[in-house]
Amino acid sequence: MKKLIILAGIFLLVGCAPVVEYVETPVYIEKIVEVVVEVEKIVEIEKIAEVPIELRDFESLEELREWVGEGRFFLFGDTDCDDYALYLQKKGMKDGYLINFEAILPDEYNGLFEKMEIDELHAINLVIIDNAVYYIEPQTREIVLRGYLD
Structure with a gap:
């Protein structure tokens, strides 16, 4: 008889068990909030700085000739003698x-330089070696002695 009561109790409990129903409720989004967070990040950067060097005159005409080199060099774009x-x-x-940068008149230029002839004011370079003044024609790299300081 005991077994029957236990079985009857189990059936009663099963019949009384609550029923769970799932209900979907709609969700409405009123506004989207965007949060911007600024973060400061320290980054090490290697910076290369040019150290100024002391400028000097050429020590010899041979050093100047070697530095200037042979032949022409070309600049691209809209260039003229001053460039x-x-x-x-x-x-x-x-x-x-x-x-140095030097402006020279045509008569003086044509009397000194042989590789090129000009008919208007022209731009050249000037260097001093010991007591001598030399002109350099940058377009042809021709070097001529202009004179002496003393």
């Missing part, structure tokens, strides 16, 4: 040499 003279001056300064 070549300024380029050679900047190149010299970068290499540590004192090179």
Whole structure:
């Protein structure tokens, strides 16, 4: 009889078990909030600085000739004589040499230089070696002695 009561109790419990129903409720989004978070990040950067060098005159005509080299060099774009003279001056300064920019009249130029003839004011470079003054034609790299300081 005991077995029957236990079985009857189990059937009663099963019949009384609650029923679980799932209900879906709609979700409405009123607005989307975007949060921007700024983060500071420290990054090490290697910075290369050019150290200025002391400019010097050429020590000899041979050193000047070797530095200037042979032949022509070309600048691209809309260039004229002053662009070549300024380029050679900047190149010299970068290499540590004192090179001047000079404007020269056609008569003086044509009397000194042989590789090219001009008919208007022209830009060249000037260097001093010991007591001597030399002109450099930057377009042809021709070097001529202009005179002496003393």
